[in-house]
Amino acid sequence: MHQRDFYQTPKAGLFMRLLWKAAGADRYILERSTYGDQMKYLCLGGIIVATGFMAGIAGGFAFYTIFEPRGNAIDSFKTAADITSSYDAVHTGTLIKSIIFGTIWGLIIFNIDRFIVTSTGKGDGTEDITGKEFKSALPRIIMGSIIALTISKPVEIRMFKTEIDVKLHEKQMEQQQIYKAKTDSLFNSELAKKDKEIAKFEAELQGKIKRHTDLEQQYIEEARTITVGPRALAVKAQMIQVAAEIEQDKKNPDYVRIKKEKEEIEKRREKALNASEKVAAGLDGLLERIKLAHEIAGWVISLFITLLFLALELTPIFFKLMLIKGPYDYMEENIKELIKAERGIEVQYNFYQGEKEGHERDKVVQHEALRLLKEKIQILQSQSDISEQAIKSWRDIKMQEVTANPGSYITDSDTKTEA
Incomplete structure (x- = not known):
């Protein structure tokens, strides 16, 4: 430095x-x-x-x-x-x-x-x-x-x-409650439908259970005597028959199927409600x-x-x-100008006065590139002149050879054709 x-x-x-x-x-x-x-x-x-x-x-x-x-x-x-x-x-x-x-x-x-x-x-x-x-x-x-x-x-x-x-x-708590309400609304309609179907079976089943209870009470009253009479035996037989019907109704395939479907809906509902926290967390x-x-x-x-x-x-x-x-800015500009001068770059500022505002108005002349271009053009022109002169000299030599010995350039077939 x-x-x-x-x-x-x-x-x-x-x-x-x-x-x-x-x-x-x-x-x-x-x-x-x-x-x-x-x-x-x-x-x-x-x-x-x-x-x-x-x-x-x-x-x-x-x-x-x-x-x-x-x-x-x-x-x-x-x-x-x-x-x-x-x-x-x-x-x-x-x-x-x-x-x-x-x-x-x-x-x-x-x-x-x-x-x-x-x-x-x-x-x-x-x-x-x-x-x-x-x-x-x-x-x-x-x-x-x-x-x-x-x-x-x-x-x-x-x-x-x-x-x-x-x-x-x-907001997550509010979203969770909204999701739960929608989930309940969605599954409650399905559960209500199943409950209605189950109610039909259970109404008939409750009727038979009530009849069985009445028969049982009647049998107890009849059996208070020392010996069980024919009437008590008949009541007992009816009671046994109703009990069998109750067991048969409880095992009814449609009744079992509907109850199973209801349990599955309740499981899905419980699963959806448990997911409410995860859904709200997505907020x-x-x-x-x-x-x-x-x-x-x-x-x-x-x-x-x-x-x-x-x-x-x-x-x-x-x-x-x-x-x-x-000083930094001036030295930077100076170095840029020196580099441009070293590379043969000339900038003619504000050269194009008629151009629109914002367009390039400086003329940049690449002297190094122009020098190489001129040299290349001259070399190519010289090569062209040399080739032209070589062809001309070769033609003159050949013409002299034809004049001195024309027979060597004419074949026998050409002579016979002329004869």
């Missing part, structure tokens, strides 16, 4: 050089520039790295929220310790996947931000942002705004996680949490958080447009 008598550029450390690289700055030029230029690109790189870091956290949390095992937002309200333990429960497999996804997502956003910032020009070199500068930077501002929105929403639902969990648990999703975050925080706080991340994301773009040109 060139040593100056009037100014010595501070030596940059590893951390500063890494942030320069993140900002897309040229280390060679910055090490020969001023401390002020070094700090500009240090801060610019820090903002880009911070944005990528925040994007990684937000992406990982969003991934975990989407793919974590579903359950009640709050497992129990027994004690404060129970609530805390339910918050701290983490699914290890999903957490590992979330870390991997968050890292990849953060690197993607970091790379996109780096491209947006490095592709944004320095404007006119003044602090003012003119309409033309803003218009040229508008596509990058739109892309940065989209990235800011994707980062802010997962962070927002994480900030209000406690309140969201409580509200979400209430715990990213979209539902974002809705609840807006409902709990209100649009003012939600907008404030979004604007905060918009500022973080768009600051590098506006920062570059507001940068005042310093």
